[in-house]
Each structure stands twice: as structure tokens, then as C-alpha cells.
Amino acid sequence: MHYYYCPECGNKLINKQAGDDGLTPFCENCNKYWFDSFSTCVIILVTNEFNEVVLLKQSYLSDKYCTLVAGYMIPGENAENAARREVKEEIGVELESLNYAGTYWFEQKNLLMVGFIGKVQKCELKLSKEVDSAFWVKWQLVPDYIFPEHPDNAAYAIYKKYANQIVQAREMQPIC
Ligand SMILES: [Zn+2]
Structure with a gap:
């Protein structure tokens, strides 16, 4: 599953560089990356x-x-x-x-x-x-x-x- 909104606070996620993993959904409110889950x-x-x-x-x-x-x-x-x-x-x-x-x-x-x-x-x-x-x-x-x-x-x-x-x-x- 790809995240568009933060599962914890509901904020819309932005795409932010996460080292070698590249652009990754990120919650600016929780200061947390949300990698795809399965x-x-x-x-x-x-x-x-x-x-x-x-x-x-x-x-x-x-x-x-x-x-x-x-x-x-x-x-x-x-x-x-x-x-x-x-x-x-x-x-x-x-x-x-x-x-x-x-x-x-x-x-x-x-x-x-x-x-x-x-x-x-x-x-x-x-x-x-x-x-x-x-x-x-x-x-x-x-x-x-x-x-x-x-x-x-x-x-x-x-x-x-x-x-x-x-x-x-x-x-x-x-x-x-
Ligand atoms: Zn959040």
C-alpha cells in the first residue's frame, strides 16, 4: 500500500528524499517517513x-x-x-x-x-x-x-x- 495521508495524524504527506530509497511519502507533522507497506x-x-x-x-x-x-x-x-x-x-x-x-x-x-x-x-x-x-x-x-x-x-x-x-x-x- 502506498500512503498519501499520514496513518497517524491524517496530514497530507509530501515526497521527501530518504537517502538511497529516493522520494518517499513524509509527514511533516509527525516528522516520519511512510514507506510502502504490504x-x-x-x-x-x-x-x-x-x-x-x-x-x-x-x-x-x-x-x-x-x-x-x-x-x-x-x-x-x-x-x-x-x-x-x-x-x-x-x-x-x-x-x-x-x-x-x-x-x-x-x-x-x-x-x-x-x-x-x-x-x-x-x-x-x-x-x-x-x-x-x-x-x-x-x-x-x-x-x-x-x-x-x-x-x-x-x-x-x-x-x-x-x-x-x-x-x-x-x-x-x-x-x-
Ligand atoms: Zn502525521
Whole structure:
């Protein structure tokens, strides 16, 4: 979000040079810069020991496509804690491990998405009310269910990272 008025005092902002950041909205009343702001989400590909991936059906997002676990960060928590919290809230499992999988900009929603790959032992999922259904899918079949590949599609990018890890791990195994 770009600011035109001061969110604290309501004054009209002027553009003022802010060092290397260039012209930036500035409140002369509060003596404060107002840099563009955006929300931050975490998005987690949850996988198990059989290389299956948890996919979610959420009708408020799409009737056709499935998604990964995702949610908005809360001020005061770090992205890792947000990821563990969202996984626990949405599908009722505690992650055994969590690995960073890049950040992604979602233009449509002015949103920064922080990606992770989280591991659990295969288990029954306990769904939150905001999830219509969730199920384990073999990793090769994930592209059949999620939104198609697109520069804005963080889920697809994280899936590709995960798929590459599996392929590489298999190539490194000795042939006997
Ligand atoms: Zn102000």
C-alpha cells in the first residue's frame, strides 16, 4: 500500500528524499517517513516419509484447484513460528522439520510470501473449519491439483524446489 495521508495524524504527506530509497511519502507533522507497506504470508508444502504432499480444498479460494497450507503472519512472530502455527491450525499436525524454500511476491494481493517445506510422519489430518478437505497426494501428481505454473504462483515454485530435491536425492544414491 502506498500512503498519501499520514496513518497517524491524517496530514497530507509530501515526497521527501530518504537517502538511497529516493522520494518517499513524509509527514511533516509527525516528522516520519511512510514507506510502502504490504502483508506477509507463510506458505508451507507439508510432506511425509512417502514423499506425499498435503493439498487443501478451500472453496473460498477456488472450486477447481487445491492449495498448500498458508496464512498471514501475526506481528511479533517470526516466519518459522508462523509456519508451524499455520500447519497446526489448518491440518492439526506438529512439523518435525521445517526448511526455508524462498520468498515470492504475489502482485495481485500485494503480498510477500515466505515459503517452507515441512516434514511430518504420515498421519491423520485434523482440519480447521476454514479447510473444506485435505488429503495426501503422491509428489508426482501435485501439478494435476494445484494452480498452473505462473510467475506469481508461490505454491508451484515451492513444489518445483521440492520435486528437484527428490530427484537429486535419488541421483545421489549408489546404483547396485
Ligand atoms: Zn502525521
